[in-house]
Amino acid sequence: MLLEKLNWRYATKKFDPARPVPQDKIDKIVEAVRLAPTSSGLQPYDLLVITNPDIKAKILPIASGQTQVVDASHILVFAAWDTYTADRINAAFDFVEAERQLTGEALDNWNAYRHRLLNAYVPRDARTNFEHAARQSYIGFGFAIAEAAMLEVDATPMEGFDADALDELLGLRARGLRSVTMLPLGYRQADQDWLVGLKKVRRPKEEFVTVIR
Amino acid sequence: MLLEKLNWRYATKKFDPARPVPQDKIDKIVEAVRLAPTSSGLQPYDLLVITNPDIKAKILPIASGQTQVVDASHILVFAAWDTYTADRINAAFDFVEAERQLTGEALDNWNAYRHRLLNAYVPRDARTNFEHAARQSYIGFGFAIAEAAMLEVDATPMEGFDADALDELLGLRARGLRSVTMLPLGYRQADQDWLVGLKKVRRPKEEFVTVIR
Numbered sequence: 001m002l003l004e005k006l007n008w009r010y011a012t013k014k015f016d017p018a019r020p021v022p023q024d025k026i027d028k029i030v031e032a033v034r035l036a037p038t039s040s041g042l043q044p045y046d047l048l049v050i051t052n053p054d055i056k057a058k059i060l061p062i063a064s065g066q067t068q069v070v071d072a073s074h075i076l077v078f079a080a081w082d083t084y085t086a087d088r089i090n091a092a093f094d095f096v097e098a099e100r101q102l103t104g105e106a107l108d109n110w111n112a113y114r115h116r117l118l119n120a121y122v123p124r125d126a127r128t129n130f131e132h133a134a135r136q137s138y139i140g141f142g143f144a145i146a147e148a149a150m151l152e153v154d155a156t157p158m159e160g161f162d163a164d165a166l167d168e169l170l171g172l173r174a175r176g177l178r179s180v181t182m183l184p185l186g187y188r189q190a191d192q193d194w195l196v197g198l199k200k201v202r203r204p205k206e207e208f209v210t211v212i213r
Numbered sequence: 214m215l216l217e218k219l220n221w222r223y224a225t226k227k228f229d230p231a232r233p234v235p236q237d238k239i240d241k242i243v244e245a246v247r248l249a250p251t252s253s254g255l256q257p258y259d260l261l262v263i264t265n266p267d268i269k270a271k272i273l274p275i276a277s278g279q280t281q282v283v284d285a286s287h288i289l290v291f292a293a294w295d296t297y298t299a300d301r302i303n304a305a306f307d308f309v310e311a312e313r314q315l316t317g318e319a320l321d322n323w324n325a326y327r328h329r330l331l332n333a334y335v336p337r338d339a340r341t342n343f344e345h346a347a348r349q350s351y352i353g354f355g356f357a358i359a360e361a362a363m364l365e366v367d368a369t370p371m372e373g374f375d376a377d378a379l380d381e382l383l384g385l386r387a388r389g390l391r392s393v394t395m396l397p398l399g400y401r402q403a404d405q406d407w408l409v410g411l412k413k414v415r416r417p418k419e420e421f422v423t424v425i426r
Contacts, residue, residue, distance in 0.1 A: 001214070001363065002245065002363050003241060003245060003248070003360070006245060006248040006356070011250060030418070031216055031418075032216060034415050034418060034421055035216065035413075036219075036355065037358065037370050043416050046421060046423060047422050047423070048422070048424075049422060049423070049424045049425070051425070051426050055425055095414065099412055099414045100411055100412050100414065139354060139358070140355070141351075141352060141355070142249065142351065142352040142353070142356050142359070143219070143355050145352070146215065146355070146356060146359045150214065150215050157352070159252050170425070199312055201254065201308065201309045201313065202248060202256065203247070203256050205244075205247060208247055208256065209243055209247075209259070209260050209262060210259060210261045211261075212263045212264070212265050212268055212383070213265055
C-alpha cells in the first residue's frame with residue numbers, strides 16, 4: 001500500500017497553480033511530521049507552513065528560481081534548532097514528565113537520563129548540535145513525503161536553496177532556528193512536467209543491500 | 214491509515230526473541246528504503262540487513278547493552294558514503310543515463326547537471342560531504358520506520374551506539390562507508406516492555422507548527 005504510493009510519487013517539477021491542496025490533507029501531512037520519532041524525543045525542529053503569496057514570491061530567487069515554490073499551494077519548511085541548550089532540553093523533559101505524570105523510580109530514571117543528555121549536548125559545539133538536530137528533521141521530512149504520497153498529494157523534496165537567505169526572510173535565526181529542507185505541496189501539471197514520464201531509477205537491490213546471515 | 218499506524222508504533226524496548234519477522238515483510242521494508250528520494254538521486258548510503266547471531270552478539274556492547282539488537286530478528290544498518298567522489302557521482306549519473314536512455318538535449322542537460330555536482334561536491338571536505346550523505350540516509354530511515362509500522366512490525370530507531378566500533382566490526386570503512394543509524398526489527402514482548410504502556414508525547418501542534426498565511 002505504502003510501496004505502491006512510493007512508486008507513484010516523484011519529485012514534481014511543475015505544479016498546477018490553480019489546484020490547491022485541501023486543508024484536511026495538509027493537516028494529515030503535518031500530523032505525520034509531528035508524530036515522527038526523534039532522538040530522545042526532543043523534536044529539535046519546527047515546521048513552518050507557508051501559503052502567503054508574497055512570501056512565496058520572495059522564496060523564488062532563494063530557491064534558484066525553482067517555480068514549485070510559487071506554484072505549489074503550500075510550502076513546508078523544516079527548521080532545526082541551531083544548537084541544544086539546557087533550557088530547550090529541560091523544557092522537553094519537563095513536558096514529558098508532566099504528560100506521563102512520572103513519579104518515584106520512573107521519575108528518578110527520567111531525571112538521570114535528562115542529566116546525561118544535558119552533560120553530553122550542552123557543552124558540545126553548535127555545529128555538531130545543529131547537525132544532530134537537522135538529521136532528526138529528516139525523519140519528519142521522510143514522513144511528510146510518505147504521507148503526501150499516501151494522500152496522492154504531489155511534493156518536491158528540496159535542499160538546493162540559500163538557507164541563510166531563507167532564515168533571514170522568515171526570521172528564523174532570532175528564534176534559534178536554521179532552515180534545513182523545504183517541501184512544496186500541490187498537484188502536478190503533468191503536461192508541463194518533463195520529469196513525470198521518465199523512469200524512476202534506483203540502485204538495484206543486490207547492489208544497495210548487504211545481507212549478513 | 215499511515216497516521217493510525219504512526220500512533221501505534223513506539224520505540225520498542227523489549228522484543229520477543231522467539232518471534233522473527235517474516236522475510237516478505239523485511240523485503241517490503243527494504244524496498245521502502247530503496248525507493249526513498251535522495252539529493253540528486255545519488256542514494257549515497259548502503260543498507261545492511263543483519264540476522265547473524267554472532268554478529269548481533271558483538272553489536273550488543275557497541276550499542277551500550279541495548280538488548281533489542283540481540284532479541285530483534287533483523288537489524289537494519291544505514292551506512293552513508295564517507296565522502297562524495299568523482300567515481301561515485303559518475304557511476305550514479307551513468308546509471309541513470311543508461312536506465313533512461315537519455316540522448317540529445319536531455320543528455321546534454323543531464324551532463325551539465327553532472328558537472329555542476331562534480332564541481333560542488335568533489336572539492337568539498339569529507340566531513341561536509343559525509344554529513345550531507347548521512348542526512349539522505351535519514352529519509353530512508355524514516356521510510357523504513359513508516360513501512361514497518363504499516364506492516365505492524367515493531368522497530369527501534371537507534372543512534373546511540375559506537376559508530377566507529379560498528380564500522381570496524383562490519384568492515385564499513387574499507388568500503389568507504391560509515392554507520393549512521395540502526396533499526397532493529399521484530400515483535401514487541403509487551404509484558405516486559407516498560408515503555409509500551411506510556412503515553413506517546415509530542416509537542417503540541419500550536420507550538421510545533423508556524424503558519425504563514
